[in-house]
Amino acid sequence: MDKKTSIFLKKKFKEYYFRHIEAIESPSRIKEREFGYMTFDRIMIRHISFQNSGDMQARILKESPNSVYYSTSFYEEPSLPMHEKGWKGGDFTFDIDADTLSSPCRKDHDKWICRICGMQQVGIKPKKCPSCKGTRIHEINIACGICLDDAKNEAIKLQDILINDFGIQKANIDTFFSGSMGYHLSIANSDFAEANQAVRSDIVDYVSGQAFLPESLGVSRKSSYENMIDRFPSESEKGWRGRIARYLKDQQNREKHMDTQMILTELFQKVGYRKFKLAIEEAAKKSGATIDPAVTTDIHRILRLPGTLHGKTGLLKKRCKNLENFSPLDDAIAFGSDPIKVIVDDSPQFSLMEEQFGPFKSESIELPMMAAIYLLGQDMAKVDE
Amino acid sequence: MISIDLGQEDLAKYPFLDEAGDYIKARDLSLVDISQPDFNRVIRRARQRVLQAIRSREVSGEMDTPEIEILSFPIALILVKAANLDHLISRYSHAEAIRVEKFLEDEREDLIVEIFRNILKINVILVTSKISFSKHNYKISIIDYLRRATRFHELQWKLINRTVDDGNVYLKSNELIRLIRQEIESKIQDKLKEMVVPQLPQSFIKTIQELSILSPPPPKLTGKVNISPDKYPPCVKAALDLLKKGENLPHYGRFLLTTYLVNIGESVDEIMSLYSRSPDFNERITKYQVEHIAGLKGGRVKYTCPSCRTLITHGFCFKTKECNKIRNPLQFGVKTNLKSNKKRK
Numbered sequence: 019m020d021k022k023t024s025i026f027l028k029k030k031f032k033e034y035y036f037r038h039i040e041a042i043e044s045p046s047r048i049k050e051r052e053f054g055y056m057t058f059d060r061i062m063i064r065h066i067s068f069q070n071s072g073d074m075q076a077r078i079l080k081e082s083p084n085s086v087y088y089s090t091s092f093y094e095e096p097s098l099p100m101h102e103k104g105w106k107g108g109d110f111t112f113d114i115d116a117d118t119l120s121s122p123c124r125k126d127h128d129k130w131i132c133r134i135c136g137m138q139q140v141g142i143k144p145k146k147c148p149s150c151k152g153t154r155i156h157e158i159n160i161a162c163g164i165c166l167d168d169a170k171n172e173a174i175k176l177q178d179i180l181i182n183d184f185g186i187q188k189a190n191i192d193t194f195f196s197g198s199m200g201y202h203l204s205i206a207n208s209d210f211a212e213a214n215q216a217v218r219s220d221i222v223d224y225v226s227g228q229a230f231l232p233e234s235l236g237v238s239r240k241s242s243y244e245n246m247i248d249r250f251p252s253e254s255e256k257g258w259r260g261r262i263a264r265y266l267k268d269q270q271n272r273e274k275h276m277d278t279q280m281i282l283t284e285l286f287q288k289v290g291y292r293k294f295k296l297a298i299e300e301a302a303k304k305s306g307a308t309i310d311p312a313v314t315t316d317i318h319r320i321l322r323l324p325g326t327l328h329g330k331t332g333l334l335k336k337r338c339k340n341l342e343n344f345s346p347l348d349d350a351i352a353f354g355s356d357p358i359k360v361i362v363d364d365s366p367q368f369s370l371m372e373e374q375f376g377p378f379k380s381e382s383i384e385l386p387m388m389a390a391i392y393l394l395g396q397d398m399a400k401v402d403e
Numbered sequence: 404m405i406s407i408d409l410g411q412e413d414l415a416k417y418p419f420l421d422e423a424g425d426y427i428k429a430r431d432l433s434l435v436d437i438s439q440p441d442f443n444r445v446i447r448r449a450r451q452r453v454l455q456a457i458r459s460r461e462v463s464g465e466m467d468t469p470e471i472e473i474l475s476f477p478i479a480l481i482l483v484k485a486a487n488l489d490h491l492i493s494r495y496s497h498a499e500a501i502r503v504e505k506f507l508e509d510e511r512e513d514l515i516v517e518i519f520r521n522i523l524k525i526n527v528i529l530v531t532s533k534i535s536f537s538k539h540n541y542k543i544s545i546i547d548y549l550r551r552a553t554r555f556h557e558l559q560w561k562l563i564n565r566t567v568d569d570g571n572v573y574l575k576s577n578e579l580i581r582l583i584r585q586e587i588e589s590k591i592q593d594k595l596k597e598m599v600v601p602q603l604p605q606s607f608i609k610t611i612q613e614l615s616i617l618s619p620p621p622p623k624l625t626g627k628v629n630i631s632p633d634k635y636p637p638c639v640k641a642a643l644d645l646l647k648k649g650e651n652l653p654h655y656g657r658f659l660l661t662t663y664l665v666n667i668g669e670s671v672d673e674i675m676s677l678y679s680r681s682p683d684f685n686e687r688i689t690k691y692q693v694e695h696i697a698g699l700k701g702g703r704v705k706y707t708c709p710s711c712r713t714l715i716t717h718g719f720c721f722k723t724k725e726c727n728k729i730r731n732p733l734q735f736g737v738k739t740n741l742k743s744n745k746k747r748k
């Protein structure tokens with residue numbers, strides 16, 4: 019990003035914060051959290067702490083950074099180096115990212131550039147550059163309405179598991195659009211605040227449907243067929259047994275008359291244990307939520323602060339009061355429609371506030387502020403001289 | 404305190420309960436009293452408890468005369484403590500824990516609930532209705548479950564393979580009891596550690612000497628594989644590097660390094676010498692941790708090395724080509740060799 023563009027963005031962010039500083043949310047136990055931010059010169063400042071939300075807001079307004087973060091954990095001394103902080107516990111957090119889902123739209127809007135030979139192409143980043151076989155490939159991905167909807171679906175699945183299986187009240191699950199590619203779910207003051215990494219990691223496997231065994235459905239390698247049907251779950255059963263049953267039922271909706279116990283029995287008798295196991299594993303993965311395991315297990319993470327701007331998109335990390343009706347590319351827009359001239363290097367088509375933009379290629383063009391900042395932040399454009 | 408009435412038999416089964424201690428106090432017996440011929444059977448049973456731990460790693464339950472069973476427990480503790488052998492303490496605690504586990508398996512539900520609430524601070528709730536295909540008698544909160552179950556590596560203990568609803572995990576009695584074996588063991592171990600050996604009558608000393616002689620030597624770490632450090636997997640090398648540079652090794656790196664070295668047969672002393680360079684080296688704590696991982700402390704669980712997947716999750720994988728498709732750092736070099744052998748044939 020050139021100097022002029024970064025100065026421009028910083029100015030716009032400052033104007034925004036000046037008018038909306040109150041909308042920045044302060045996390046609970048603020049004194050015990052670590053804060054950090056990244057400047058528009060890409061310098062990361064960490065290990066900051068604040069006494070109260072006023073101090074926090076003043077600092078954000080003053081610096082108007084590219085990105086602001088807070089620790090999901092609380093510490094004895096949040097401003098000391100990591101191993102001296104004294105971990106006390108942490109929120110129970112989950113991260114869902116559109117770029118980890120295989121939405122079909124990604125091949126249309128993702129782009130990659132080989133850092134070695136410079137080759138670039140639209141589509142999902144390959145493991146090796148087809149031209150020079152290099153592996154230093156930079157990817158540029160934006161999220162469109164379709165993959166963001168997919169991400170939202172994962173978030174809804176996750177909420178469902180947390181509510182029904184973990185007994186967490188819906189009102190206690192703070193759900194946010196991340197400001198760019200997905201959603202953050204965070205639960206403060208849960209039973210799990212002090213859970214160690216092993217516990218968190220087992221919970222990750224639970225919510226994402228990993229390592230589910232056919233034995234949990236009541237069959238094993240040596241199972242006799244006798245009474246098998248009674249061991250299989252019905253759709254109304256609790257927990258993963260019911261979830262698997264409902265998934266299989268959905269898959270077979272043509273034969274509505276068959277109940278899930280019958281479907282499972284037939285499947286087992288037809289394909290045998292090994293293939294049954296594969297089918298069940300698949301069903302579990304599909305019914306679970308695809309999350310980034312590291313965010314949940316790593317107790318020293320920092321996450322974007324709710325109510326702040328995402329430096330790459332100019333969108334807000336925004337609380338979703340009602341996830342089902344939330345529409346990130348409308349509801350998380352921070353900037354208005356004042357026209358501004360920018361020089362776009364290369365951009366795929368994208369839409370904000372129901373309006374479509376692009377694709378653009380090496381052109382100077384006037385765009386509404388929100389669209390201009392969306393491109394400037396991602397280094398797809400620069401401000402006109 | 405336990406809120407249901409406990410009979411002498413209950414105390415005999417669970418002599419670590421405070422109530423058993425009260426029972427003994429009420430009898431107002433001194434060690435000198437106990438060493439009188441009248442209490443011969445108590446001493447004999449105490450000696451037998453320890454011998455059983457040494458010989459078969461399991462103390463039997465002798466319920467013919469509950470009083471002897473109750474009184475012999477603290478005496479056995481004194482014998483073990485006075486022998487002053489670390490591994491005898493672990494061995495004995497484990498053997499007593501197995502004894503307790505056997506009794507708990509046939510225990511009445513209300514007493515199980517009480518023991519869990521009072522001794523282990525786990526809120527166990529009796530389940531009356533059936534919520535899955537198999538019958539569960541108890542439920543506990545997910546966090547109480549996971550804190551313990553993550554010690555086990557079999558997939559059936561993973562939360563996803565349990566019956567879970569509304570914040571609770573449903574368990575059968577044998578599962579509930581298996582979950583807390585280690586805690587009963589630690590309870591007994593703690594009792595032993597805190598204990599101060601009183602002035603002992605002469606007759607005790609002989610028994611203690613006898614038990615010390617019979618007590619097996621501390622277990623040896625098994626089968627050294629002899630892998631030279633340049634053949635270690637990248638993640639283990641990285642961990643070693645950090646230590647050598649005197650930098651702080653994150654918890655996960657420590658766990659990886661120790662489990663890896665233990666599993667390829669390095670001795671506790673060799674591993675300790677590596678950590679001695681670490682800036683926050685604390686000999687006592689490190690020794691305990693290493694021995695614990697090696698399975699010399701706190702029961703017989705010898706930890707295996709974390710999987711590559713887990714290491715990736717914790718950001719401690721430094722994969723190179725040579726890692727190929729292995730799933731665990733312990734397979735590094737082993738699997739790749741196997742493959743190249745096959746090719747040659």
Ligand code: SF4
Pocket residue numbers: 636637638639710711712714715719720721722723726729730731732735
């Ligand atoms: S692949 Fe496995 S062995 Fe290789 S560096 Fe990663 S964790 Fe270590």
Ligand SMILES: [Zn+2]
Pocket residue numbers: 132133134135136137147148149150151152
């Ligand atoms: Zn290339």
Ligand SMILES: [Zn+2]
Pocket residue numbers: 121123124127160161162163164165166
């Ligand atoms: Zn998309």
